[in-house]
Amino acid sequence: MASSYTSSPRYVNDTDFDDVDSLDLDDDRDFDENFTDEDTEDASETDMVKRETEYTEIKEQMYQDKLAHLKKQLQQLEEGTLPEYIKKRKKIDQQYKERIRVNEIWREFELDVVEREYIKEKKASVKDFEVIETIVLRTPQHHRVDKVK
Secondary structure, three states, X not given: OHHHHHOOXXXXXXXXXXXXHHXXXXXXXXXXXXXXXXXXXXXXXXXXXXXXXXXXXXXXXXXXXXXXXXXXXXXXXXHXXXXXXXXXXXXHHHHHHHHHHHHHHHXXXXXXXXXXXXXXXXHHHHHHHHHHHHHHXXXXXXXXXXXXX
C-alpha cells in the first residue's frame, strides 16, 4: 500500500514544490530585513491616521451633502415646489373638496327634511283648524258663550 501512495501522480513532484517554497521564503527574508519593527509601527500609525482622516473627510462630506440637500428641500418648500409638499397638498385639497361636496349634499338633504316637516305640520294645522271651525260653527251660539264665560 505504501508504494501506491508514493507512486501517485499527485505526489511525484513533491520535491519541485519544496524548492519553489524555499525560494519564496528566502525572498521574504530579504524583504523583511530592510524593515524594522519601528518602521512597521510607524507605517501602521501612519496608515491608521490616514484612514481616520479619510473617514473624517468622508463623514464631513456626507454631512455637507445632507445639509445641502436639506437646505434645497427647505427652499423648495418655501417656494411651494417640493414634490412631497405638492403631493400632500393635492391630497389635502382633494379631501377638502370631497368634504365640501358631502356637506353640500347633507345640507340639501336636511333642507328637504325640514321642508317636508313644515309642509306636513302646515297640513296638520289646516286640518285641525278646519275641524275646530266645523265644531264651532255647528255648535249653537248660546252654548258657545257659556263655555267661553
